[in-house]
């Protein structure tokens with residue numbers, strides 16, 4: 001098993017109280033699996049992914065266990081995580097294109113990073129050049145400054161850098177949303193290629209855009225207001241979703257590249273609840289066309305079919 005998460009709670013400490021951004025999540029990601037993570041803006045996707053590598057204030061660890069390759073991952077221990085970052089868990093951040101130091105040439109940047117992790121550019125040179133070839137970057141890029149590269153090229157440089165040490169888990173956070181459609185496809189294909197070649201064991205691919213996931217993910221987890229509402233194979237989530245929220249999300253698939261925040265879900269009045277004081281029971285109930293009294297109680301996440309998990313009373317009680 002590449003990643004295993006049990007009862008994870010990650011909050012933001014604010015003057016008004018705790019924002020319950022990730023509220024009791026449990027799931028597993030197998031070796032070789034690309035898991036898509038989708039849901040409307042503000043549902044906790046970035047919080048989950050950031051907490052697995054860079055948990056710092058105002059974000060706070062509240063409870064839960066994380067294991068990677070069957071070894072505990074001390075996400076609550078900022079310093080203790082140093083030996084796991086890049087080596088075991090790596091991230092292509094949301095604004096990867098701006099993540100490169102503008103005053104350093106790409107080659108120097110890679111060399112510094114490798115030295116910080118106990119290896120060197122010369123040891124890794126063959127591999128670096130090989131990977132540049134895979135992402136269709138010329139070797140000459142090593143001698144360039146970030147400002148000399150296009151957005152898509154910078155994105156690919158960051159992809160190579162974050163996976164050079166063959167991490168077990170790669171977190172990819174909205175890495176395609178700022179790109180044009182053909183670059184989006186190329187970047188998504190490269191993630192699959194990296195997984196196929198064993199550069200990364202597993203991937204959590206965060207996006208607003210389920211249509212991107214349909215092309216690359218093996219499984220999809222749908223989050224709503226800090227909770228997991230449904231998780232299954234990609235085929236099942238797209239073709240046979242069971243949770244009312246997933247159904248609405250799938251039926252209102254936006255055009256590629258348009259964020260849900262710019263194109264609110266059609267047919268679902270209202271907004272997700274505030275995570276400072278989330279409602280009791282099902283957090284989707286105020287917008288759910290199927291809500292009934294039972295939804296005042298929190299629905300458990302139930303495996304309704306093998307590897308198909310849903311948190312909805314209507315689904316659980318469908319045969320009553």
Ligand SMILES: Nc1ncnc2c1ncn2[C@@H]1O[C@H](COP(=O)(O)OP(=O)(O)OP(=O)(O)O)[C@@H](O)[C@H]1O
Nearest residue numbers: 012014019021040041042043044045046047058275
């Ligand atoms: N620094 C912060 N302080 C307080 N609350 C925060 C902070 N960052 C995020 N939040 C809150 O945590 C919740 C989850 O946010 P998060 O960014 O994880 O959602 P997301 O699903 O990744 O959204 P997006 O797709 O827009 O990035 C939201 O309610 C958000 O307002």
